[in-house]
Amino acid sequence: MTFDAPTRRVIVSHTMGALALSLPWPLLLVLVAEQSDDPWLLGLAGAARMLPFVLCSWVGGRLADAMRRDLIVRATLVVRTVTLLAAALAVVEGHVWVAVAATTLAVAVATPAYPAVVAAMPGVAGDQYRRATHLLVTIEVGSFVVGAALGGLLLHPSTREIVPWAAVVLTVLALVLVLPVSMPAPERQEGPVARRSGLSALRESPAACRAIAVMAVVNLVDAVAALALLPIALETWSAGATGYGIATGVLGFSALAAPALRRLGPTPSRTMRRGLVLAGLGLVLLTPAPGLAWALVPIAVLGAASVGVEAAATGVLQESVPDEVRATILGLNDSIIIAAALVGALAAPALVEVTGGRVVFAVLAVVSLLVAWWARPLAAISRTQTTSVVLVPAAVSTTR
Numbered sequence: 001m002t003f004d005a006p007t008r009r010v011i012v013s014h015t016m017g018a019l020a021l022s023l024p025w026p027l028l029l030v031l032v033a034e035q036s037d038d039p040w041l042l043g044l045a046g047a048a049r050m051l052p053f054v055l056c057s058w059v060g061g062r063l064a065d066a067m068r069r070d071l072i073v074r075a076t077l078v079v080r081t082v083t084l085l086a087a088a089l090a091v092v093e094g095h096v097w098v099a100v101a102a103t104t105l106a107v108a109v110a111t112p113a114y115p116a117v118v119a120a121m122p123g124v125a126g127d128q129y130r131r132a133t134h135l136l137v138t139i140e141v142g143s144f145v146v147g148a149a150l151g152g153l154l155l156h157p158s159t160r161e162i163v164p165w166a167a168v169v170l171t172v173l174a175l176v177l178v179l180p181v182s183m184p185a186p187e188r189q190e191g192p193v194a195r196r197s198g199l200s201a202l203r204e205s206p207a208a209c210r211a212i213a214v215m216a217v218v219n220l221v222d223a224v225a226a227l228a229l230l231p232i233a234l235e236t237w238s239a240g241a242t243g244y245g246i247a248t249g250v251l252g253f254s255a256l257a258a259p260a261l262r263r264l265g266p267t268p269s270r271t272m273r274r275g276l277v278l279a280g281l282g283l284v285l286l287t288p289a290p291g292l293a294w295a296l297v298p299i300a301v302l303g304a305a306s307v308g309v310e311a312a313a314t315g316v317l318q319e320s321v322p323d324e325v326r327a328t329i330l331g332l333n334d335s336i337i338i339a340a341a342l343v344g345a346l347a348a349p350a351l352v353e354v355t356g357g358r359v360v361f362a363v364l365a366v367v368s369l370l371v372a373w374w375a376r377p378l379a380a381i382s383r384t385q386t387t388s389v390v391l392v393p394a395a396v397s398t399t400r
Contacts, residue, residue, distance in 0.1 A: 022147025061331020
C-alpha cells in the first residue's frame with residue numbers, strides 16, 4: 001500500500017530539509033582547514049554540527065507538544081531558509097566562521113521539526129504510520145552521511161560555489177511541499193492527565209525507557225566502530241586513507257537499506273531486538289576480517305541493522321507514550337542518543353590505542369548481543385501497551 005498525498009509531502013519535505021542541513025558541512029570544514037592549521041578549530045567546526053541536537057532537542061520537542069505541529073515545522077523551515085541564506089552570503093564574502101555559526105543556528109532551529117513530524121505521523125499517515133515512521137527515521141539518520149556525501153561530491157571546483165545555495169533551494173522546496181499539510185497540536189484531556197510531564201510519562205512506560213536506552217547504545221556502538229575502522233584500515237588491512245573512506249562510506253550509505261529490515265519481526269519491539277542481534281553478528285564477522293574486501297559486507301550489515309534498530313525503537317517509543325508528550329520525549333531521546341554518539345567519538349581513539357581495533361569490534365559485538373538479550377521483556381510490554389495506544393492513530397485518522 002502506498003502513502004497518501006499528505007504523508008508523501010511530509011516525507012519528501014523532511015528529506016529535503018534534512019539533506020539541506022548536512023550539505024554545507026564538507027565545504028565549511030574545507031574552508032576552516034584552508035584558513036587555519038589548528039586541529040582544535042577544525043574539531044570545533046565539526047562538533048558544531050552535532051552539539052545543537054544535544055542541547056536543543058528536548059526543548060524543541062516540548063515546543064512541538066505545545067502548539068500545532070505543522071506551524072512548528074513551517075516556522076523552522078522559514079528560519080532555516082534565512083540562516084542558510086546568511087551562511088551562503090558569508091561564504092561568498094569569505095567570512096567562514098560567520099557561515100559556520102549561521103549553519104549551526106540552522107541546525108539548532110531545526111531540532112523541533114523531527115520530533116514534531118514523528119509525533120504527528122500517526123495522525124497524518126493513519127494505518128501506515130509504522131512504515132512511515134520507519135522511513136522517516138532512516139531519512140533522519142541517513143541524511144547525516146548522504147547529505148555530507150553529496151556536499152563532498154560538489155566540492156569539485158566547477159560545482160563548489162553552488163553548495164551553500166543548494167542548501168537554501170532545498171529548504172525552500174521543503175517549505176513549499178509541507179505548506180498544505182495539517183498537523184494539529186495533540187488533544188489535551190482535562191484533569192490530572194493534562195498536567196503530565198514527559199518525565200512522568202517515561203517513568204510510567206518501561207518500554208519507552210528501554211527503547212531510549214537501546215538507541216543510546218546503538219549510537220555509542222556506531223560512533224566507536226566508525227573511528228575504530230581508521231587504524232584497522234591503515235595498519236591491519238593496509239588499505240590507506242582511501243580504504244578508510246570506502247569503509248566509512250559503506251557504513252553510512254548502508255543506512256538506506258534499513259527499510260528492508262522492517263519485517264525482521266511482527267512488532268517494533270521484536271524487530272528492534274532482532275536488529276540488535278544482526279548488528280552484533282556484523283561486528284562478529286568484522287572482527288577477524290583479513291582485508292577491506294572481506295570487511296565490506298559485515299560493515300554494510302552493521303550500518304543497515306543499526307539504523308533498523310533505531311527505526312524500530314522509535315516505533316516502540318512512539319506507541320508507548322501519550323500523544324500530548326510524544327514530541328517532548330522524542331526530543332529528549334535525540335539529546336540522549338546524540339550525546340551517546342559524542343561520548344563514543346571522544347572515547348574511541350583511547351580505546352583503540354589501548355586495546356586495538358579488533359578487540360574494540362569484539363567488545364562492541366558482545367555489547368550489542370547483551371543489549372538484545374536485556375531488551376527481551378519489551379515484547380510482552382509492547383503487546384500490553386499496544387492495546388491502549390495503537391487505537392490513537394486510527395481515531396485521529398478518521399477525524400482528519
